[in-house]
Amino acid sequence: MNDAIRDSLDHCVKCTVCESFCPVSQVTPLFPGPKYAGPQAERYRGAGPSADSSVDYCSGCGICTQVCPQDVKIAEINSRARAALWEKRGVPLRNQLIARPTVIGRLGTPVAPLANWALHNRTVRGVVQSVIGIHRDAPMPSFAGRTFQRRSRSHHGPSAGPAVVYFHGCGTNYYEPRVGEMLVAVLEHNGFRVIVPPQDCCGLPLQSNGNFPAARTYVRRLVDRLAPHARAGLPIVSNSTSCGLMLKREAHEILGIEDDDLAIVSKSMYDVCEFLLGLHERGELRTDFNSLPLTIPYHAPCQQRGHGIGKPALDLLALVPDLNMIELDVDCCGIAGTYGLKKEKYDISMAVGKRLFDDIAATGSRVAACDSETCRWQITHGTGVKSVHPIELLYRAYGLGRNRSVPVKAGRPTAQVNA
Amino acid sequence: MSYDTVVVGAGLAGLTAALRLSERGQHVLIVARGVGATHLAPATVDVLGYLGDTQVASPAASLPGLSNGHPYGHVPVDQLTTALAWFCAHTAALGYAGGPGENLLLPTALGVPKPSALAPRSMAGGDLRAGGRFVFVGFKGFKDFHPTLIAANLARARLPLSIEARALELEPPPTRRGDLSGRVMAGRFDNEQLTDWLVHALEHRVEPDERIGVPAVLGLRSDAPWQELEKRLQRKVFEVATLPPSVPGIRLFQALSAALRSGGVRMVFGVTAVGARINAGRIEAVEVANATGTHAYPVTSVVLASGGFASGGLELDSFGTTRETVFDLPLSGLPEGHRVRFAPRYFDEQPLATAGVATDDLLRPVDGSSRPVYENLHAAGAILAGATPWKEKSGTGISVATGYAAAEGILVPAAAPVSEAVR
Numbered sequence: 001m002n003d004a005i006r007d008s009l010d011h012c013v014k015c016t017v018c019e020s021f022c023p024v025s026q027v028t029p030l031f032p033g034p035k036y037a038g039p040q041a042e043r044y045r046g047a048g049p050s051a052d053s054s055v056d057y058c059s060g061c062g063i064c065t066q067v068c069p070q071d072v073k074i075a076e077i078n079s080r081a082r083a084a085l086w087e088k089r090g091v092p093l094r095n096q097l098i099a100r101p102t103v104i105g106r107l108g109t110p111v112a113p114l115a116n117w118a119l120h121n122r123t124v125r126g127v128v129q130s131v132i133g134i135h136r137d138a139p140m141p142s143f144a145g146r147t148f149q150r151r152s153r154s155h156h157g158p159s160a161g162p163a164v165v166y167f168h169g170c171g172t173n174y175y176e177p178r179v180g181e182m183l184v185a186v187l188e189h190n191g192f193r194v195i196v197p198p199q200d201c202c203g204l205p206l207q208s209n210g211n212f213p214a215a216r217t218y219v220r221r222l223v224d225r226l227a228p229h230a231r232a233g234l235p236i237v238s239n240s241t242s243c244g245l246m247l248k249r250e251a252h253e254i255l256g257i258e259d260d261d262l263a264i265v266s267k268s269m270y271d272v273c274e275f276l277l278g279l280h281e282r283g284e285l286r287t288d289f290n291s292l293p294l295t296i297p298y299h300a301p302c303q304q305r306g307h308g309i310g311k312p313a314l315d316l317l318a319l320v321p322d323l324n325m326i327e328l329d330v331d332c333c334g335i336a337g338t339y340g341l342k343k344e345k346y347d348i349s350m351a352v353g354k355r356l357f358d359d360i361a362a363t364g365s366r367v368a369a370c371d372s373e374t375c376r377w378q379i380t381h382g383t384g385v386k387s388v389h390p391i392e393l394l395y396r397a398y399g400l401g402r403n404r405s406v407p408v409k410a411g412r413p414t415a416q417v418n419a
Numbered sequence: 420m421s422y423d424t425v426v427v428g429a430g431l432a433g434l435t436a437a438l439r440l441s442e443r444g445q446h447v448l449i450v451a452r453g454v455g456a457t458h459l460a461p462a463t464v465d466v467l468g469y470l471g472d473t474q475v476a477s478p479a480a481s482l483p484g485l486s487n488g489h490p491y492g493h494v495p496v497d498q499l500t501t502a503l504a505w506f507c508a509h510t511a512a513l514g515y516a517g518g519p520g521e522n523l524l525l526p527t528a529l530g531v532p533k534p535s536a537l538a539p540r541s542m543a544g545g546d547l548r549a550g551g552r553f554v555f556v557g558f559k560g561f562k563d564f565h566p567t568l569i570a571a572n573l574a575r576a577r578l579p580l581s582i583e584a585r586a587l588e589l590e591p592p593p594t595r596r597g598d599l600s601g602r603v604m605a606g607r608f609d610n611e612q613l614t615d616w617l618v619h620a621l622e623h624r625v626e627p628d629e630r631i632g633v634p635a636v637l638g639l640r641s642d643a644p645w646q647e648l649e650k651r652l653q654r655k656v657f658e659v660a661t662l663p664p665s666v667p668g669i670r671l672f673q674a675l676s677a678a679l680r681s682g683g684v685r686m687v688f689g690v691t692a693v694g695a696r697i698n699a700g701r702i703e704a705v706e707v708a709n710a711t712g713t714h715a716y717p718v719t720s721v722v723l724a725s726g727g728f729a730s731g732g733l734e735l736d737s738f739g740t741t742r743e744t745v746f747d748l749p750l751s752g753l754p755e756g757h758r759v760r761f762a763p764r765y766f767d768e769q770p771l772a773t774a775g776v777a778t779d780d781l782l783r784p785v786d787g788s789s790r791p792v793y794e795n796l797h798a799a800g801a802i803l804a805g806a807t808p809w810k811e812k813s814g815t816g817i818s819v820a821t822g823y824a825a826a827e828g829i830l831v832p833a834a835a836p837v838s839e840a841v842r
Binding site for chain 1: 597729
């Protein structure tokens with residue numbers, strides 16, 4: 001294991017900055033806070049698991065690590081402590097299930113209409129809550145039926161041009177293939193040839209549910225698929241901020257994987273907005289944007305902030321004439337991947353998200369933008385407001401096909417032009 | 420996306436510099452390892468509380484008494500005055516009171532009168548200078564805040580006029596929380612109408628001429644609970660700073676970051692500035708380590724506000740070598756030779772106490788021959804050499820004054836035009 005994580009606790013000066021920012025401990029006494037559960041409790045854990053299970057109430061949003069002025073890897077320490085806890089107790093069936101999006105995706109996709117009916121049926125969800133423990137009200141996406149992988153096989157993009165590899169993740173593949181298609185269209189509009197290798201889950205949900213061995217198997221399998229492209233010098237882009245972060249950093253830091261394949265994949269990973277902004281910095285991004293007279297609130301998900309790249313989505317969208325983005329200042333929407341799905345954590349996740357929901361509602365916009373899929377589903381669940389990936393706004397601004405998912409009259413048009 | 424200025428560090432100095440630059444039209448990026456000391460300090464602006472062992476009544480009048488090489492040596496008094504007024508105007512929601520002309524004397528959680536030039540309105544009512552009668556209120560279960568201790572220590576304190584102080588301990592409504600930190604208590608005032616409880620608990624137990632000191636937990640999002648309390652009790656109510664986390668400090672951070680956000684300043688936390696690309700004596704780009712590697716941000720100017728030893732802006736290794744951690748700048752105030760021998764008691768004269776970067780009047784770090792190391796690098800806050808803020812009670816004042824002055828140092832010769840930001 002990577003001892004730099006545990007050793008970092010010696011830098012903790014107990015300043016309580018992490019406690020001030022933790023969105024979970026703010027709304028529930030069940031989680032005592034990142035400092036208590038992290039650097040403080042870790043000293044007593046030694047080789048064994050936590051004496052109590054409060055660390056299981058950490059949502060893993062990672063805000064504590066970002067704001068810590070002493071570089072203590074608080075969230076990472078807690079993530080490992082959670083895994084040690086579940087290794088001892090055995091990961092419950094519910095967590096094993098929701099942590100395997102590809103299994104769920106493969107089961108649901110062929111019977112999408114039936115599965116979608118079941119996912120959104122009150123009675124079925126009530127039974128699921130009592131039998132498995134997934135909260136009946138927790139936000140669930142709909143199966144698209146035809147996966148992104150299948151769609152991409154029948155897509156004929158340009159055969160020339162610089163190549164970029166697309167890691168789409170499970171959310172895009174099974175639930176939001178349109179987002180993947182829009183991302184490909186935006187890249188192709190900028191002259192790229194997009195390679196979509198066959199791919200599977202990155203293992204992040206298993207990691208956050210404490211099954212490290214299975215998470216390592218998944219991430220290694222994915223890295224095997226991506227590494228040859230990285231070795232060929234190709235950039236890899238992702239529209240899932242959490243899965244991208246898994247490959248950039250967490251597989252190494254939290255799962256402790258040390259190998260050359262992962263290292264080169266990590267170095268080649270870009271969040272898609274980070275990649276596009278990089279193009280713009282080099283003067284290579286097409287800026288033939290049409291006017292989008294909309295005012296749209298933007299939430300940078302906690303996992304996006306973990307990339308340490310600022311908010312490239314906002315910088316890009318500032319290039320679109322008449323589009324006014326409102327930068328929201330809430331750290332977390334509460335869902336934290338699979339955390340808010342769980343019966344015992346749903347109320348916490350909604351309480352964490354309340355500030356974000358209120359702030360979005362206060363803008364009066366009918367659309368919100370956010371980079372992460374689970375956060376988008378949570379935002380829509382908490383506000384009734386449609387929520388889109390920033391790439392969808394770029395796609396529309398480029399005029400790449402008619403897209404009905406952003407209502408034209410959403411929000412208050414403004415006269416402000418950030419050209 | 421190019422930035423005019425990259426500010427390294429998100430403490431009070433960095434936030435001040437960034438806000439001043441952005442309101443003058445610059446496109447600013449803040450990169451920081453984490454959040455600065457705003458969350459820990461009481462949110463007062465302490466310009467100068469002590470000269471040697473003598474308590475300072477008027478910072479403005481006493482500044483000339485500081486030794487050569489003190490950071491205030493590069494901030495003329497009129498600029499300091501402007502900086503403080505500017506600070507008050509940009510934190511209007513907190514209603515700062517005071518100025519550089521005279522210090523308030525505010526009670527700490529230990530019952531020590533502490534000189535501060537500025538205090539948020541929720542704290543300013545605790546000014547002890549005019550004497551009078553005080554009641555200090557504690558909440559059972561709230562750690563590290565003992566009204567009896569405050570009252571007893573204040574009774575022995577040297578004050579311009581005598582005061583009368585007593586203590587009152589109240590039992591707040593029960594909660595499932597085992598551990599009541601300042602943030603948790605403040606959240607309860609925001610969400611659970613604890614103000615009602617406090618009004619009822621106090622209204623018949625406080626004399627009409629008593630001022631009421633409570634732990635600084637009256638609202639996390641704003642000081643609205645404080646306003647309501649004062650209005651309903653018809654008495655002067657004031658917050659007394661607590662041990663960290665500092666709720667007034669959190670409010671200050673929130674106020675400044677909201678202003679920065681609306682000024683278009685981008686703040687990135689959890690990243691480390693690790694160096695610079697240099698060309699012809701200028702920093703061309705600041706190198707910042709993120710999740711996967713190092714990104715170089717091209718810049719016109721840089722503000723280094725990375726803090727002192729406590730924040731990692733300065734580092735002392737086990738061989739006795741001291742270094743500035745971002746740009747490896749030359750340091751001033753180092754002991755002769757390499758051996759650092761610390762004096763036995765914490766508040767003794769210590770080697771390295773005044774270590775840091777020395778600057779010119781534009782707050783640019785200078786080398787041994789007083790020449791700027793880089794033409795476009797400015798420094799502010801605790802990284803500056805020459806101060807002993809824990810003795811002088813000058814830390815937050817230095818941060819605001821030098822943060823503002825560093826920004827001015829960038830703006831003034833801005834005959835060099837602000838580049839057309841790509842926005």
